[in-house]
Amino acid sequence: MTQHDLKTGRPWSRGTSALLAVVLVLGAGTAGYFTWRAMQPAAVARSGPPKVPVSVTNAVRKDVPIYLTGLGTVQATFTVGIHSQVDGKLESVFFKEGQHVKKDEVLAKIDPRLFQAALDQAKAKKAQDAASLISLQKDLERFRTLGSKGFETQQNLDQQQAKVDSMKATIQADEAQIETAQTQLDYTDIKAPSDGRMGMRMVDPGNIVRASDAGMMATLVQAQPALGTFTLPAQTLDQVREAMKRGAVEAVAYDRDNRNVLSVGTLQNIDNQIDQATASYKLKASFPNTDEKLWPGEFINVRIQIETRPQAVVVPNTAVQRGPKGQFVWALTDKNTAVSKPIQTGPTTGDITIVESGVSAGDRVITGGQYKLRANSPVSISDKAQTADNSES
Known part of the structure; x- marks a missing residue:
């Protein structure tokens, strides 16, 4: 049957008829797509939100040594310029x-x-x-x-x-x-x-x-034992003084990257004043340096142990998060959903942090994959998430 244009009464050509068919097909496809999209929220609502893969560990109690670390330099016990007399x-x-x-x-x-x-x-x-x-x-x-x-x-x-x-x-x-x-x-x-x-x-x-020459013939240094002079923030002064009252304070010298132990010695003394410009004070430690790993003038990190916290609640550093209201951790409920818990933290030692309030021993805390979490998000425990999170850090 031949179709006619309603305005002119003339019959349509074959090209016009094909174009009309394409338009009708596209319109039907578009309507079907939007109908499918409208049905998706209902399907998601029926199946629930996807589970977030995370890494989990338990908060535990343990005796934790508390350390202070300061940047310093190595000094020789004696440095003498050799002159003619x-x-x-x-x-x-x-x-x-x-x-x-x-x-x-x-x-x-x-x-x-x-x-x-x-x-x-x-x-x-x-x-x-x-x-x-x-x-x-x-x-x-x-x-x-x-x-x-x-x-x-x-x-x-x-x-x-x-x-x-x-x-x-x-x-x-x-x-x-x-x-x-x-x-x-x-x-x-x-x-x-x-x-x-x-x-x-x-x-x-x-x-x-000549005896009056300003220049030296050579320099003689005695670096066995060696001295390490370093600084700490002024607010730690009382802690260090109390530690010295209890007995000898061990000092450990690390390299500039704070990775390798160079020597182990003892804290010798504390400077008699605080530098007001930097709000810090100087300390001096002595190291045997029998293997000469400490070289005069070298930059080192000196770590001293000031106390041991008995049976403190600790979590990995990766579990501690910081938000607008302060520090918190993501913890798991019995239903394996994530909830945030505000915490008060104490000192950090190595890869663990002391938690003074907000978390109890045995609580499951999330150590990896937190960036995808929302309140009450369901989770699945995955070691892969921990590895990925560590690689980003």
């Missing part, structure tokens, strides 16, 4: 850069000839004056003999006694001069003031060195 030509250098040396070991030598000559001269002067003293003492004995017989005046006797006393004083001055010359000669051997390791050599043999 006399003027002269540097004749020899006996140490090697980086060498371990013992106290009083000869490190270098200044040309000693002038100082040896000065010592010999002082000794000769003393011998000369000692001979003069003997002569004066003999004269004094003669004056005394003549005076006892009335052949010499008391005035001449007193003058001779003064000459003897004066010569004795001269000999004492000679002895002091000898000691000074001997000391100067000894200074031509530059010795190590303590055990330690030598640094870079700054002066080569053949150069003239």
